[in-house]
Amino acid sequence: MSTAREKPDPRATLRAGLPDRYLTPDDIAEIFEVPLETVYQWRKKCTGPPGFRIGKYVRYDPADVRAYVDQRKAVDTAA
16 A cells, blocks of 8 residues: 555546646646647647746637637647
8 A cells, every 4th residue: 555645547538537727837847748848848849738928928728729629639630
C-alpha cells in the first residue's frame, strides 16, 4: 500500500472533463504528454490550443482546449 498520492493519467483529465480553472502551459504539457517547449512552439506557430495572456502569463481556457481536441479528432477521422 502506497502512502504517496498516485498521479492520475493526464489524458483522463481530457476524457473526464477539464478542471474548472484556467490552465497553465505546464498543465497543457502534462495533459498532452509533450515537453513544455513543444507547448511554447505550438503557441509561437499558432498550431496548438489557443492561449491568451494575463499580464506576463499565458493561460488556456479549458473550453478552448476541449474544442481544440475535438477539432483535431475530427480532422484525423476525416483523413
